[in-house]
Amino acid sequence: MAKPLQDILILGGGTAGWLTAGILAARHQAKIQANQLSITLCESPNIPTIGVGEGTWPTMPKTLQSLGISEAEFVSECDASFKLGSKFNGWDRADSEDYYYHPFEDIHASKEGLTAEYWLYLQSKGQVTDKYSAMYCFSDLLANAGLGPKTPENQAYQSVVNYGYHLDAGKFSKFLTRHCTDKLGVKHVLADITRVNLTPTGEIDSVLTSKNESLTADLFIDCTGFKALLLGEALNIPFISVKDCLFADTAIATQVQYVDAQASISSVTQSTAQRAGWIWDIALPTRRGVGHVFSSKYTDVNTATEDLYHYIEASGSSTKDLKLKEIKFNPGHRQKFWHKNCVAVGLSAGFLEPLEASALILVELSAQMIADQLPPTKTCMEISEQRFNKKFRHHWQNAINFLKLHYVLSQRDTPFWHDNRTVESIPESLLQMLELFKHKVPNAHDFEVVGELFSATNYQFVLYGNQFNTQVAFGLSTAEIDYMARHVTENQHKMRQFLKQMPTNRQLLAKMVSQA
Numbered sequence: 001m002a003k004p005l006q007d008i009l010i011l012g013g014g015t016a017g018w019l020t021a022g023i024l025a026a027r028h029q030a031k032i033q034a035n036q037l038s039i040t041l042c043e044s045p046n047i048p049t050i051g052v053g054e055g056t057w058p059t060m061p062k063t064l065q066s067l068g069i070s071e072a073e074f075v076s077e078c079d080a081s082f083k084l085g086s087k088f089n090g091w092d093r094a095d096s097e098d099y100y101y102h103p104f105e106d107i108h109a110s111k112e113g114l115t116a117e118y119w120l121y122l123q124s125k126g127q128v129t130d131k132y133s134a135m136y137c138f139s140d141l142l143a144n145a146g147l148g149p150k151t152p153e154n155q156a157y158q159s160v161v162n163y164g165y166h167l168d169a170g171k172f173s174k175f176l177t178r179h180c181t182d183k184l185g186v187k188h189v190l191a192d193i194t195r196v197n198l199t200p201t202g203e204i205d206s207v208l209t210s211k212n213e214s215l216t217a218d219l220f221i222d223c224t225g226f227k228a229l230l231l232g233e234a235l236n237i238p239f240i241s242v243k244d245c246l247f248a249d250t251a252i253a254t255q256v257q258y259v260d261a262q263a264s265i266s267s268v269t270q271s272t273a274q275r276a277g278w279i280w281d282i283a284l285p286t287r288r289g290v291g292h293v294f295s296s297k298y299t300d301v302n303t304a305t306e307d308l309y310h311y312i313e314a315s316g317s318s319t320k321d322l323k324l325k326e327i328k329f330n331p332g333h334r335q336k337f338w339h340k341n342c343v344a345v346g347l348s349a350g351f352l353e354p355l356e357a358s359a360l361i362l363v364e365l366s367a368q369m370i371a372d373q374l375p376p377t378k379t380c381m382e383i384s385e386q387r388f389n390k391k392f393r394h395h396w397q398n399a400i401n402f403l404k405l406h407y408v409l410s411q412r413d414t415p416f417w418h419d420n421r422t423v424e425s426i427p428e429s430l431l432q433m434l435e436l437f438k439h440k441v442p443n444a445h446d447f448e449v450v451g452e453l454f455s456a457t458n459y460q461f462v463l464y465g466n467q468f469n470t471q472v473a474f475g476l477s478t479a480e481i482d483y484m485a486r487h488v489t490e491n492q493h494k495m496r497q498f499l500k501q502m503p504t505n506r507q508l509l510a511k512m513v514s515q516a
Helices: 016-025 029-033 060-066 071-077 114-124 132-136 138-147 169-183 229-236 301-314 355-372 378-408 415-420 428-435 456-465 480-500 507-516
Strands: 005-013 037-044 082-083 087-091 099-103 164-167 185-190 193-198 204-209 214-216 221-224 239-241 250-259 269-274 275-281 287-294 327-328 333-335 342-344
Touching: 005 016, 005 214, 016 029, 016 037, 016 060, 016 169, 016 221, 016 355, 029 378, 060 071, 060 355, 071 169, 071 378, 071 507, 082 507, 087 138, 099 138, 114 132, 114 456, 114 480, 132 138, 132 250, 132 456, 132 480, 138 480, 164 169, 164 239, 169 185, 193 229, 221 229, 229 342, 269 301, 269 378, 275 301, 287 301, 378 415, 378 428
Parallel strands: 005 037, 005 221, 037 185, 087 269, 221 342
Antiparallel strands: 082 164, 087 099, 193 204, 204 214, 239 333, 250 287, 250 327, 269 275, 275 287
16 A cells, blocks of 8 residues: 655745645644644744735635634734735836726626726727726725725625735744644744755655754655755756846845824835836835835846835835845746655745735645645655646746736836837747737636636736727627626716725724734
8 A cells, every 4th residue: 555645844934835834734634633644844043034025915815714814813913904906107108107906806797808898898989987997896996095905894804805915024924933833733843954865766855954853754845945955956957037038137125114103004016117127015004115126137236226215205205224135036937846756835936026926826826736736645746746837837927928918018118118028028928818819808718727827807907907909809789888887887886885884904904903
């Protein structure tokens, strides 16, 4: 009889390591309690968390709930706030004060794609009075008014609209550490890894720690960050750079204090275009996390820092005594993510850039698939490897295409933005989609995988937020036009009624903290 998989060793902590540990432990809690499965996380006591502020996707509330985490406690301990989506400022043109939202809401109608077709129909008639997302989404109203996603009556993890979080990455990692070790039975080892030992067949046999302790496992999960100690250094899985497509390779990050301690907390990630990149602005209850992502090919650190300071000062905050953290990265991913008895999650698998919080959602999806497809025996490892690699090759390419889309649609005219529109820098699969979307709106049939990382709805928000011109080949029927007119009128009436019940982001968070 084949030996069951009993021991999992996660190397590396941070958000990726501890979130993976928590998802695995929660999913297989019965096995852990029956001593049929052991999960150990080993991390260095000397390596700090890279994150300086994180935005999540709306999958995170469900993930935290599945881990048995109190939402009020999480908000209190992690300096978290609510995120309804992203707001893109000035991505169209440098001289434009225009913006668009990419909200977390789903849009529903009687026929898929009908909402986009109706908006395009109104646009062709010169009758569009709202941005695409504003016509259909409550999130736009809430974001503009600084309101949260819940009414006072909503219970934990319940809401009126989809939401994610903004959070302090360092505090989140420590919070997950306590929860996983105290509540979920994850074992914790603090030590550096000094050697990785392989079997004659090329699997990982064990790792040796700085305490001269040998750690063995049936499955090793590499969460060692950019270093990729297991998958990269020990197993020599090549890294595929996509720098010729996604140009950003440096970030300068800082923490900005509020001028007024009771200032409104923005419920969207602010993404503001710059000469050679963009600036993120994440609002937490006690501070803002602000950073400039740029390409070192098109600007230098000093100029990028000046642009960052100018942005912060223009927002009314001081740049005196700011502490800056410079992070260099090579956008790309490993050729494969699971090899023999090792799978990489987080930065060790790859990193593209901070846009659209793609890094954290890829951690969630990776950990959930490992948990759901955990090989029952070592003889099934190869099957799990093949299935995981097939799905995540697609996920990573989907992420590359979607992030590149933001740059391709811009009409900004500096060399950075101009070069982003050159055909040679655009993946062939994205070029094909853009050609198709000139004649039809995106729908589910344009995407290959169930549970797509970025779906047709996401593409619609970005395309039509940027005024992309789709010449729909087939017109709407009179019945469809009448249906959508009623749908929009009724929906906007409901939104205005709900708006009266919604507290501000700060009021909602204060109430939750008081209940923690």
